Amino acid sequence: xxxxxxxxxxxxxxxxxxxxxxxxxxxxxxxxxxxxxxxxxxxxxxxxxxxxxxxxxxxxxxxxxxxxxxxxxxxxxxxxxxxxxxxxxxxxxxxxxxxxxxxxxxxxxxxxxxxxxxxxxxxxxxxxxxxxxxxxxxxxxxxxxxxxxxxxxxxxxxxxxxxxxxxxxxxxxxxxxxxxxxxxxxxxxxxxxxxxxxxxxxxxxxxxxxxxxxxxxxxxxxxxxxxxxxxxxxxxxxxxxxxxxxxxxxxxxxxxxxxxxxxxxxxxxxxxxxxxxxxxxxxxxxxxxxxxxxxxxxxxxxxxxxxxxxxxxxxxxxxxxxxxxxxxxxxxxxxxxxxxxxxxxxxxxxxxxxxxxxxxxxxxxxxxxxxxxxxxxxxxxxxxxxxxxxxxxxxxxxxxxxxxxxxxxxxxxxxxxxxxxxxxxxxxxxxxx
Numbered sequence: 001x002x003x004x005x006x007x008x009x010x011x012x013x014x015x016x017x018x019x020x021x022x023x024x025x026x027x028x029x030x031x032x033x034x035x036x037x038x039x040x041x042x043x044x045x046x047x048x049x050x051x052x053x054x055x056x057x058x059x060x061x062x063x064x065x066x067x068x069x070x071x072x073x074x075x076x077x078x079x080x081x082x083x084x085x086x087x088x089x090x091x092x093x094x095x096x097x098x099x100x101x102x103x104x105x106x107x108x109x110x111x112x113x114x115x116x117x118x119x120x121x122x123x124x125x126x127x128x129x130x131x132x133x134x135x136x137x138x139x140x141x142x143x144x145x146x147x148x149x150x151x152x153x154x155x156x157x158x159x160x161x162x163x164x165x166x167x168x169x170x171x172x173x174x175x176x177x178x179x180x181x182x183x184x185x186x187x188x189x190x191x192x193x194x195x196x197x198x199x200x201x202x203x204x205x206x207x208x209x210x211x212x213x214x215x216x217x218x219x220x221x222x223x224x225x226x227x228x229x230x231x232x233x234x235x236x237x238x239x240x241x242x243x244x245x246x247x248x249x250x251x252x253x254x255x256x257x258x259x260x261x262x263x264x265x266x267x268x269x270x271x272x273x274x275x276x277x278x279x280x281x282x283x284x285x286x287x288x289x290x291x292x293x294x295x296x297x298x299x300x301x302x303x304x305x306x307x308x309x310x311x312x313x314x315x316x317x318x319x320x321x322x323x324x325x326x327x328x329x330x331x332x333x334x335x336x337x338x339x340x341x342x343x344x345x346x347x348x349x350x351x352x353x354x355x356x357x358x359x360x361x362x363x364x365x366x367x368x369x370x371x372x373x374x375x376x377x378x379x380x381x382x383x384x385x386x387x388x389x390x391x392x393x394x395x396x397x398x399x400x401x402x403x404x405x406x407x408x409x410x411x412x413x414x415x416x417x418x419x420x421x422x423x424x425x426x427x428x429x430x431x432x433x
Contacts, residue, residue: 155263
């Protein structure tokens with residue numbers, strides 16, 4: 001079996017276990033905040049957003065550094081580091097006695113964790129170009145399958161054994177994921193460019209990360225991609241920290257099974273993501289990843305907005321499923337585009353910035369959602385998300401088409417200058433962007 005196939009299978013299993021653990025406790029964070037002594041409803045909403053967003057915020061700051069270290073030292077050690085951080089800090093959350101202590105552990109988790117970026121990079125550097133979208137979509141199903149299993153597990157454990165037990169379950173699943181990585185995954189062979197950068201000096205590492213960030217700020221397709229990914233992800237999770245409170249308000253949700261109902265709402269989105277991610281990945285390879293990203297984001301925005309009108313938990317489950325089915329096409333397309341926009345020797349750094357955009361959105365989205373809910377009501381978060389998903393996606397696709405048109409004109413002009421425009425057909429890339 002080729003190494004890339006072996007690594008793909010074990011990385012898929014790692015993503016499944018890690019995501020299942022993470023989603024076992026994230027849906028019940030608002031309930032845990034209330035158990036730690038926060039009683040005022042507005043305060044619960046704000047604290048839920050801050051605690052939910054703390055880990056991804058610090059993960060966003062550190063992701064380019066971890067990505068650069070992965071390019072130099074290897075991607076497998078970065079996966080082990082991320083899982084070990086989850087084992088330690090999430091396990092410690094079960095001992096929190098105040099929301100401030102819970103926040104401190106979430107910050108520690110964010111600084112040292114982040115398993116998606118090294119996992120994606122490890123697989124992408126070995127995968128053939130014509131399979132990038134398909135493999136990225138399939139790899140995402142590992143995390144999505146865990147996202148389906150995790151909320152149900154967390155809700156069941158929380159109702160049966162208490163909220164603290166969900167954090168212990170997450171820690172145990174992440175430990176299992178770390179062992180899968182250690183004993184199952186083989187580090188890809190280093191290219192000469194990567195081997196030459198193996199020595200690590202802190203000043204050089206920071207300088208390289210800063211140079212990469214400055215290149216990212218320069219006008220170009222990567223900056224547009226990451227800005228769009230940030231807004232889409234921000235909108236997609238805007239309502240997550242208040243979902244438990246929204247479920248509590250809807251008809252059909254019984255109070256004694258609130259954590260279970262909340263878990264089912266998250267599960268509905270996870271099932272949709274799992275069902276459609278691979279399909280979207282294959283379609284992106286044929287149809288174009290930019291077109292797929294914009295279409296899926298705009299469609300999901302419509303259904304997010306409709307979610308703000310529901311009055312029964314059954315309708316919430318259905319609309320969450322449909323919206324998530326379209327969101328499933330966004331992130332395989334984003335990683336596939338980021339892969340094509342970066343050389344192999346710098347792919348860890350590029351995927352680190354991609355993860356940073358997602359993680360920063362994961363951080364600010366819950367905070368924004370809590371603020372919108374506190375100021376304008378729970379339903380306003382869904383309507384805000386709908387607008388933020390639809391408008392930037394359309395603008396991104398228009399900008400992408402204009403950039404491609406300008407590039408085609410410039411290429412035609414160069415060919416004409418060389419006297420070769422009538423004799424040489426333009427190349428057709430194997431994977432469309």
